[in-house]
Amino acid sequence: MKVLKIGGSILTDKRRIGAARLGEIQRVADEIAVNPEDLVLVHGAGSFGHIPARRYGLPENFNPEGLRATHSSVVKLNDLVIDALCKAGVFAMPVHPFSCVLLRDGRIDSFALKPIEEMVRDGLLPVLHGDVAMDATRKAGIVSGDQIVTYVARALQAEVVAVGCNVDGVLFSGEPLRELTRKDLPSIEGALGGSAGVDVTGGMRGKLLEMLDLADAGIMSVIFNAGTEGNVLRALRGEPIGTMVRRPN
Numbered sequence: 001m002k003v004l005k006i007g008g009s010i011l012t013d014k015r016r017i018g019a020a021r022l023g024e025i026q027r028v029a030d031e032i033a034v035n036p037e038d039l040v041l042v043h044g045a046g047s048f049g050h051i052p053a054r055r056y057g058l059p060e061n062f063n064p065e066g067l068r069a070t071h072s073s074v075v076k077l078n079d080l081v082i083d084a085l086c087k088a089g090v091f092a093m094p095v096h097p098f099s100c101v102l103l104r105d106g107r108i109d110s111f112a113l114k115p116i117e118e119m120v121r122d123g124l125l126p127v128l129h130g131d132v133a134m135d136a137t138r139k140a141g142i143v144s145g146d147q148i149v150t151y152v153a154r155a156l157q158a159e160v161v162a163v164g165c166n167v168d169g170v171l172f173s174g175e176p177l178r179e180l181t182r183k184d185l186p187s188i189e190g191a192l193g194g195s196a197g198v199d200v201t202g203g204m205r206g207k208l209l210e211m212l213d214l215a216d217a218g219i220m221s222v223i224f225n226a227g228t229e230g231n232v233l234r235a236l237r238g239e240p241i242g243t244m245v246r247r248p249n
Contacts, residue, residue: 001120002039002160002236003153004032005145008046008130009166010226011077017051018073020080024227028164029084031232036090036125039236040116040152041081044145045130048077058132059106059141067132067140071098078129085125092125097143103135108143108151117156128152146210154217161219162235163207164226169243170208179244182212211245220246 006028013019032041045053052073053059056066078094085092100112119126130145146163153161169176172188180188185208192205211221224235224242234241 001156001158003042003149003156003158003162004039004160004232004236005042005149005163006044006226006232007145007163007165008044008048008050008077010164011043011081012046012048014047014050017047018076019047020077022080022084025080026084026087027229028226028232029081029088029090031230032085032125032236033088033090034233035236037123038120040120040126040128040156040158041085041092042128042145042148042152043078043081043130045074046077049074049130049142053132053142059135059138062139067098070132071096074129074131078127081129082127085127090125091123092127093119095119095126095128097128097131097148098133101131101133101143101148103133103138103141103143105137106135106141108147109136111151111155113152113155116152144206144210146207149221150210150214153214153219153221158219160236160238161211161214161221162241163211163221163223164232164235165204165207165223166225166227167204168225168228169223170204170245177243179246180208180212181246181248182215183248185212208245215245215247218247220244 052070056063102110116126133143135141222242
């Protein structure tokens with residue numbers, strides 16, 4: 001089983017609402033099409049989700065219109081990703097977290113994964129995304145693509161977990177680290193950057209913390225630059241790329 005996340009910074013211009021990078025979406029889809037077997041794909045919300053969420057004060061404020069507007073927007077991006085994958089010859093199907101995820105205090109409490117497992121078993125590619133979700137204690141919240149990756153990878157015992165962003169991995173002094181463990185975090189935490197454009201889910205720091213939680217469960221992952229042509233395919237093949245996040249020896 002493989003879990004791949006493509007960040008919203010690759011698929012959209014996060015500085016402008018609803019600004020899809022159609023060429024990049026198709027390039028990523030074409031690379032996935034080379035090796036689509038046993039794969040769950042997750043993509044970020046980019047400017048389709050983060051900007052309306054910020055506009056309506058989500059997740060701090062419970063705003064039904066904000067939930068509808070934000071979910072509707074991320075579904076539009078999901079449709080574009082699905083269309084590109086289908087054009088590339090992949091049998092892709094949408095999975096909207098708002099309909100199958102329940103949060104508790106901002107973290108995933110339950111997730112209807114059985115349909116996703118059946119899709120993969122039958123040769124379909126489930127495509128999930130960052131989304132709004134109901135929260136048992138806070139009424140509603142935001143579930144990031146990165147949190148979805150860690151939950152799905154742990155539940156399905158993924159052998160390859162790759163998180164694509166717009167930099168060459170976790171950068172320290174301007175250079176990507178080859179590998180990273182939780183014990184390294186105190187020495188680099190001050191250098192962790194945020195996200196270009198609007199981001200309501202924590203940027204690189206939030207991404208890394210999710211991957212460290214996954215490493216604690218014994219599942220390695222890589223954070224890599226999905227904006228470089230060929231890197232998505234390399235990541236799916238399990239080739240060394242970007243920053244490996246693992247459990248300390």
